[in-house]
Amino acid sequence: MKKYFAVALGVLTAIGGFVDIGDLVTNALVGARFGLSLVWVVAVGVVGICVFAEMSGRVAAVSGRATFDLVRERLGPRVGLANLLASMAVTLLTFVAEIGGVALALELASSVNELLWVPLVAAAVWVVLWRARFSLIENVFGLMGLALVVFAVAVWRLGPDYAALWHEATHPTKPAGEGLPTYAYYAVALFGAAMTPYEVFFFSSGGVEEHWGTRDLATMRANVFVGFPLGGLLSVAIAASTALVLQPAGIEVDTLAQVGLPVAVALGKLGLAVALLGFFAATYGAACETGLSVGYSISQYFGWQWGKYVRPAQASRFHATLLLCSIVAAALLLTTVDPIKVTEYSVVFSAVALPLTYFPILVVANDPDYMGDRVNGRLANGLGSLYLVIILVAAVSALPLMLVTKAGM
């Protein structure tokens, strides 16, 4: 019974924790501009994150080593350091975007300007990183994030022609009036949002935090293979809701309020309140995850003690990093940069950094010295190799597309 409870809890938090500010904004934006014609990218991205999250989780459970530990071990100190700097920059950018997202959600709820919330939010996130238990971070925000199911309810209440939606999603065509580079640019952004590297840093380090062993592999796989696709469905629901409400009206999404607009149209104030709760939980939880991920990756590179499973004084350099990150994030947001813009850039740079993370995982998941007889099977290797090629294409094309389309103008 306890076992089933653990699996259910893990799946639920995986669903609620899947969506972060990047998924929220990118899906809403893409839904409003391209309808459901880019849903296939979400599907491709979700399968990809499942393949690599399972691999990194399995490596963590079998060998006790988290992702960045392996990055340096396999790529050496020089390439490892370049990788660390790039991954940390992207994760820190995502961290900034998440904190900005929490502040925006609070602004929507309170009408108090986002900038006034930023220092408070950064401090509150740091307090959670400093004192809260790991399981608390994962479970509370993951479960609260389920409030985003309200987007699926909103789609249902809007009573769309499901056959037409299904046809649009399965027979994707570029909408008239949008250029092919723009379409490709948003495809890459959506892919980057679904496969953000911090997800595997956090997932594998979390496995070490919770002392996973080989007996936990089944639970881990249930979380990944059930939770992540359902989380992906939530992403699709967000895109569908903006496609139904905003696209016909010709409204483009560039504020968090517009992301929540379809819910308000379909379900009124109460629905909007639930959506706001979902925004808050999803961004706050992801802020904690990205903040921890920055600390995890730098500590794992240098071999420092890290983790919430020891007391803060025992992992002092790790906690000093977390404190520094929180201060830097607040400082960056207080320059009045628009968190939504930061989010849009963070998902594109995520796409650029993807191979850095996923390549070493694929190599180590095949190494019997680490994995014994739990090395990748044919399916994991086939999909892993295929995705490595897709990831490389996305990474190489991301920046040129950004320049050509002036970031999706």
Place this chain on the structure above:
Amino acid sequence: MAAGKDPIAASPVVAGRRYDAALHLLDRQLVDPDGRLVAKVDDLEVVEGADRRITLTAVLTGPGALGPRMHGRLGEWMVAVWSRLHPAEQPRPGRIPMGDLVRVDSAVHVGRRTAGLGVDGSERWVREHVVGRLPLASDEDEPSEQHPPTMEARQARERADDDVAGRRRMVHLLGLPVLGPDGVRLGFLADVRLAPTSGVEGVLPRLVVDGLVVDGRHVGSMLGYDRRARQGPWLLRRIVRRIHRNAGYLPWDAVETVDWDAGVVRVLRSDLDPLDVATR
């Protein structure tokens, strides 16, 4: 190790697990008996004995050991900042003698607790000056944490460290050009294979260099694909093997000399053995 005596008794190589220095030891996590993370294996210390055998003597940690492995400006800068911040006049990298190691798997396991190893200077400093002063940090500390190694203990340890003359670092060996009998370059030293001897260092057998992995290219590791013919995935294996198609293995008896000053390895053969052999 007593002063004066050649620390490297010439003990014969025996059967047992072999390690590749770069693939299996460098950049692995060091873990103490409580499961605490100590540091990374930033470099390895080796000593060349009277019989020219090269023995592994210690694991080196910290920026002072990592910096030289970065090569170039960045490495110099790392070492410079580290020695400026270090309290000692002429700082040395953290050193854990081979006798303190107990096991090598996905991590390198140390037999002593972190506090007794004396390699956690920066962790201690950040704890005392930053993290320990934050609100709610004042948990009761573990007793062992209360007794950092005294200055005398540290000095005694450093004197013991000084005993072995001719200590070298792995970073100065890896990457050296390998020259054949007629001075033709066969490639660069990509890795060294370490074999156990009948001598013992703590609980592990003493490890000596028993062969060289030579690669035609100077850059790019083989990611472990050199050691096994069947390691997947197929695509990566093909690419890595293609890039490193000129790589091969040389047993130790084919090595003439390691010329540390000139920075070359001279060998007696011009043909390399295939890599998959002699792994176990």
